[in-house]
Amino acid sequence: MDKPALLGGTPVRSRLLPYARQTIDSGDIAGVGEALASNLITQGPTLERFERALAARARVKHAVAFANxxxxLHGACWAAGLGPGDRAITTPLTFAATANAVVYQGARPVFADIDAASLTLDPDAVKRAGRGRVRAVLPVDFAGLACDYDRLLPLAREKGWTVIADAAHSFGGTYGGRPVGALADMTTLSFHPAKLITTGEGGAVLTDRDDLAERLRTMRHHGIRCPDRARPWRYEIVELGHNYRLTDFQAALGLSQLDRLESFWQRRDRIAQRYRERLKGSPFVELPALPPDRRHGWHLFVVLLRLERLSVDRDTVLQALRAENIGATLHYPLVYRHPFYRERFEYGPGLCPVAEAAEKRLVTLPLFPTMSLDDQDDVLRALDKIFAHYAR
Ligand SMILES: Cc1ncc(COP(=O)(O)O)c(C=O)c1O
Incomplete structure (x- = not known):
C-alpha cells in the first residue's frame, strides 16, 4: 500500500472532493430568473407558493420561511416565548446555531447527553436535565436521523415544554412513517447549500399550530401586524421583531429544489448504503445505529473511529484524508466546549460524557447527490490507505 499523502505519498485524488455540495440545474436557474423578472422580488407570490409546498411535503398546516x-430557530424560540430566566434543553452535538437561538432570547441552553448508538438526544438524559424553569426542548436530528420522538414527546407534554425539532439535517426523512416536520410543535429547516435542498441562504419553521404560525410571521417581519387590511399604511409594531424574510427569487430556487428532494434523497441513500456495506466489517470504524422505524435524511455520513485500533487520533486521520484530497471533516465540536459557552455559562468538561467520547471519534465523509461512485471509491481507497498505515 502507498505511503499516505500526509507523509509524502501520492494523493488518492488530484482535486479536493468536498464533504457536501449543492445540486443546481437549468430548471433551478430558470425558476430564479423568472422570479427576478417579476414585480415583487421579495414578499411576493413565489414565497407563498414555496411555503405551501413545504407544508404539503411535511404534511403540516403551516410553513413560515426565514432568511436562514x-x-x-430564533423565530421558533421567540414564538415559544423563551425569555430571560428560562431554560431550554438541547444536544451538545449540533451546530452552535441551535443553542445560540436560545441565547438570543436571553434564556439558558442546558445540554443533555446523547445516546451512544444513535448520536441523538438521550430521552433519559433529557429527563435528568429537566430541572428549573425549562420551557422548551430542542432535539436535533443529527446527520439526518430523527430523534427518539416517541419518548421525547410524552416527556415534553408531561412537563409542558414546547418541542422545537431542529431538522436541518433530516428534511425528507421519516419517523414511524410520519414525515420529519410533523413530529414536533415546531420544526426548523435550513436551506444552506450543504443541506438537503438549498435556497442559497434560507430556512423555515413548520408547524400545525395557527397561533405559533402567526407569531412566527410577526417575528420575521419586524413584529408588524396590520389590524386593518384595507389600510395597510396603518401598520403597528406590536412586538420587537426582526427582518428575517426570505426573498421571492430564493423561494423560486426552493420550489424547484423541493421538486427534486426525493431524487436527491434516492441518490444520497444509494451512496450512504454503499458506504455502510463497505464499512460494516471494518475493524477501524463503527457505524451509528440505523433504526428500522426511521428513514434517515442523509445530510451527513458520519463514522466513529475505533481509536483503540489506530496509533493516531481523529485529527490526524482528518489531516491525512485532507492530504489525500478527501474533504472529510468534523460534525461537530461540542457546543458547550466553545469559548463563548465555556465563559458565559461556565460549562466544563465532563458535562455530557457520551458526547465527549463520541466527538473524539467522529469523522464526516463526503456525501452529496452528484458525487459519483468513483468519487466514493476514492474515499474508501483513502481510508484503506490511512488505516493500513496507522493500524495499531
Ligand atoms: C443542525 C443545524 N442547525 C442549524 C443550522 C443553521 O442553519 P443556517 O446555516 O441556515 O443558518 C445548521 C446549519 O449550519 C445546522 O446544521
Missing amino acids: GTAA
Missing part, C-alpha cells in the same frame, strides 16, 4: 436556518 438560524433565523428560523
Whole structure:
C-alpha cells in the first residue's frame, strides 16, 4: 500500500472532493430568473407558493420561511416565548446555531447527553436535565436521523415544554412513517447549500399550530401586524421583531429544489448504503445505529473511529484524508466546549460524557447527490490507505 499523502505519498485524488455540495440545474436557474423578472422580488407570490409546498411535503398546516436556518430557530424560540430566566434543553452535538437561538432570547441552553448508538438526544438524559424553569426542548436530528420522538414527546407534554425539532439535517426523512416536520410543535429547516435542498441562504419553521404560525410571521417581519387590511399604511409594531424574510427569487430556487428532494434523497441513500456495506466489517470504524422505524435524511455520513485500533487520533486521520484530497471533516465540536459557552455559562468538561467520547471519534465523509461512485471509491481507497498505515 502507498505511503499516505500526509507523509509524502501520492494523493488518492488530484482535486479536493468536498464533504457536501449543492445540486443546481437549468430548471433551478430558470425558476430564479423568472422570479427576478417579476414585480415583487421579495414578499411576493413565489414565497407563498414555496411555503405551501413545504407544508404539503411535511404534511403540516403551516410553513413560515426565514432568511436562514438560524433565523428560523430564533423565530421558533421567540414564538415559544423563551425569555430571560428560562431554560431550554438541547444536544451538545449540533451546530452552535441551535443553542445560540436560545441565547438570543436571553434564556439558558442546558445540554443533555446523547445516546451512544444513535448520536441523538438521550430521552433519559433529557429527563435528568429537566430541572428549573425549562420551557422548551430542542432535539436535533443529527446527520439526518430523527430523534427518539416517541419518548421525547410524552416527556415534553408531561412537563409542558414546547418541542422545537431542529431538522436541518433530516428534511425528507421519516419517523414511524410520519414525515420529519410533523413530529414536533415546531420544526426548523435550513436551506444552506450543504443541506438537503438549498435556497442559497434560507430556512423555515413548520408547524400545525395557527397561533405559533402567526407569531412566527410577526417575528420575521419586524413584529408588524396590520389590524386593518384595507389600510395597510396603518401598520403597528406590536412586538420587537426582526427582518428575517426570505426573498421571492430564493423561494423560486426552493420550489424547484423541493421538486427534486426525493431524487436527491434516492441518490444520497444509494451512496450512504454503499458506504455502510463497505464499512460494516471494518475493524477501524463503527457505524451509528440505523433504526428500522426511521428513514434517515442523509445530510451527513458520519463514522466513529475505533481509536483503540489506530496509533493516531481523529485529527490526524482528518489531516491525512485532507492530504489525500478527501474533504472529510468534523460534525461537530461540542457546543458547550466553545469559548463563548465555556465563559458565559461556565460549562466544563465532563458535562455530557457520551458526547465527549463520541466527538473524539467522529469523522464526516463526503456525501452529496452528484458525487459519483468513483468519487466514493476514492474515499474508501483513502481510508484503506490511512488505516493500513496507522493500524495499531
Ligand atoms: C443542525 C443545524 N442547525 C442549524 C443550522 C443553521 O442553519 P443556517 O446555516 O441556515 O443558518 C445548521 C446549519 O449550519 C445546522 O446544521
